[in-house]
Amino acid sequence: RPCCALLPDRYPNLLRSYTIFCIQVIRFKVRGWENSGGADFTLNYLTRQSSVSKEPDEPQNTESELRFFKYNRKEHREMKIDLNADVGESFGVYKIGLDEEVIPLISSANIACGFHAGDPTAMKRTIALAKEHGVALGAHPGFPDLLGFGRRNMDATLEEVRDYITYQIGALQAFATSQKMKLQHVKAHGALYNMAAQDMRIAEAITEAVSKLDKNLILVMLPGPKKDVVQEIGKQYDIRVVFEFFADRAYNSDGTLVSRSEPGAVIHDHQFAADRVIKMVTEDKIASKDGTEIEVASDTICVHGDNPAAVKLVKHIRESLLSSGVEITPMGQFL
Numbered sequence: 570r571p572c573c574a575l576l577p578d579r580y581p582n583l584l585r586s587y588t589i590f591c592i593q594v595i596r597f598k599v600r601g602w603e604n605s606g607g608a609d610f611t612l613n614y615l616t617r618q619s620s621v622s623k624e625p626d627e628p629q630n631t632e633s634e635l636r637f638f639k640y641n642r643k644e645h646r647e648m649k650i651d652l653n654a655d656v657g658e659s660f661g662v663y664k665i666g667l668d669e670e671v672i673p674l675i676s677s678a679n680i681a682c683g684f685h686a687g688d689p690t691a692m693k694r695t696i697a698l699a700k701e702h703g704v705a706l707g708a709h710p711g712f713p714d715l716l717g718f719g720r721r722n723m724d725a726t727l728e729e730v731r732d733y734i735t736y737q738i739g740a741l742q743a744f745a746t747s748q749k750m751k752l753q754h755v756k757a758h759g760a761l762y763n764m765a766a767q768d769m770r771i772a773e774a775i776t777e778a779v780s781k782l783d784k785n786l787i788l789v790m791l792p793g794p795k796k797d798v799v800q801e802i803g804k805q806y807d808i809r810v811v812f813e814f815f816a817d818r819a820y821n822s823d824g825t826l827v828s829r830s831e832p833g834a835v836i837h838d839h840q841f842a843a844d845r846v847i848k849m850v851t852e853d854k855i856a857s858k859d860g861t862e863i864e865v866a867s868d869t870i871c872v873h874g875d876n877p878a879a880v881k882l883v884k885h886i887r888e889s890l891l892s893s894g895v896e897i898t899p900m901g902q903f904l
Contacts, residue, residue, distance in 0.1 A: 650850055650890065651869035651900035653677040653789070653813070654883070655709055655758070657695035658686035658875075671874030672698050674883050676899045677705045679756045679789075679871075682737030685711030685719025692744045699750075705899035706745055707789070710737035711758030719759035720829070727774040730761070734778035742782070753901040755779050756789035756813070766793040766825065773802050780806035787900055789813050792865055793824045811900055814849050814867035816842050816886055817879070822861040833858065839882050843889040846870060850895055869900050 656672060657680040658665040665686060672678060678699045681687030687695075699706055710733060711719030725733070738755060745752055757765055757775055765772040772790070779786050784807050790799050792812035803810035817836045819827040827834040836842045845855050853866035872883045890897055 648850065648894060649896045649898050649903045651676050651811075652872060652883075652887065652890070652897050653679055653707070653756070653869050653900075654872050654874055655679045655681070656699075656874075657681045657691050657709070659691045660686055660688050660715070666875045667877070667880055668695060668698060668874075670880045671872075671883060672704055673702045674874075674880075674887050675704055675872065676897050677707055677753060677869065679707045679709035679754075679758075680741055681709050681711070681758070682741050684713045684733065684737055685715065685717075685758050689740075689744070692741055693748075696741075696744050696748050696750060700748060705753040705901055706741070706750055707754040707756055708738045708741045708752055709756055709758050710734050711761050714760075719761065722760045722764060727770055730771055730774040731778040733761075734775050735782065738779070738782055738786075752783070752786060753899060754787040754789055754811070762791065763826065766791040766795065766799075769795060769798050769802065772799050773806075776802050776806045776808050776810075780808050784808060787811050787904065789869060789900075791824075791826070792867060796824070809904060811869055811904060812865075812867045813869050813871050814846070814855075814865050815871045816846050817873055817882060820855065820857045820863060820865065822857040822859055822863060824863055824865060827858050837878065837882075839885040842882060843886050846886050847889060847893055850890070850893075868904060 652675045654671050654675045656666060656668045656678050659668075672695075678695065680692060680695050680699075682692065683689070696706060698704075712721070712723045712725065713733065714721055714723065734755070734757075738752070742752055755775075756762065761771070761775075765775055772795075776788060779788055787809045788803060789811050790796070790813065792814075796812060800810050815826060819834050819836060821827055829835065836845075849855050849865055849867065849870075854862050854864055857863050870886070872879075872886060874880045874883050887897065
């Protein structure tokens with residue numbers, strides 16, 4: 570039964586398109602629609618339908634109206650989202666983060682690999698903790714900058730970037746294999762992560778390194794102003810690229826993160842953060858720092874748990890998602 574009431578009756582062609590779309594969804598569902606390319610078919614079909622000849626007084630279908638179908642395509646995917654956190658950042662006798670409290674609340678773990686934080690023992694223990702709670706594993710490589718926690722830009726060559734990525738993923742892969750686990754994804758840390766969202770040469774260097782290690786790995790990136798280029802690079806190297814939303818960080822109007830050095834960069838209000846998450850999941854949009862509404866369509870949400878207040882925030886976000894009918898599951902299970 571098509572949800573015709575959601576479409577304005579002054580768009581008869583769009584109404585017909587959506588009715589046919591609903592019929593095709595049912596047909597593809599019977600034959601395993603979600604695993605047969607059905608989602609791509611429907612969006613392509615609707616895009617074609619929008620360009621057919623119009624009745625004399627029928628207005629042109631707009632971009633925002635076509636996004637209606639994109640939103641419902643996500644809804645048909647049963648509203649699944651991944652919840653990730655940066656963990657395994659303790660080093661030697663220094664304990665950083667509350668991994669024992671955070672890991673049971675998430676679905677994917679980004680584990681530090683020893684360059685910006687973490688050490689061999691921390692990596693091993695974090696993998697064991699994630700395994701115990703059924704949490705998927707991800708490598709979290711950064712610049713070799715323990716003093717700056719990997720948050721300072723480095724003038725590294727592209728060859729060095731590739732080597733940094735390879736070295737750190739390889740180390741975590743070894744510990745995962747020793748515990749009969751596999752890595753699900755890779756997400757660069759701090760400055761390396763932010764630089765890759767701006768400099769496509771760095772994004773390509775990271776993608777290339779990942780592809781040479783394991784093409785099944787998912788690469789997590791920031792959906793910044795160059796996200797379309799990032800996706801194309803992923804296709805070039807046959808790597809799935811997933812975009813990430815930060816629940817507790819403020820955004821600039823161009824989709825980049827507000828620098829931590831600026832006031833208001835980190836969000837501490839639990840309800841405000843949870844409301845932003847629900848808006849992102851249901852509408853693919855949030856309000857930026859200056860009030861501009863920006864698109865941040867993402868399939869994984871990053872939360873932090875490096876202090877007791879942050880852990881409470883993670884719990885609140887998780888409860889808000891579940892109460893809104895959103896299933897929290899590792900990204901590798903629905904992408």
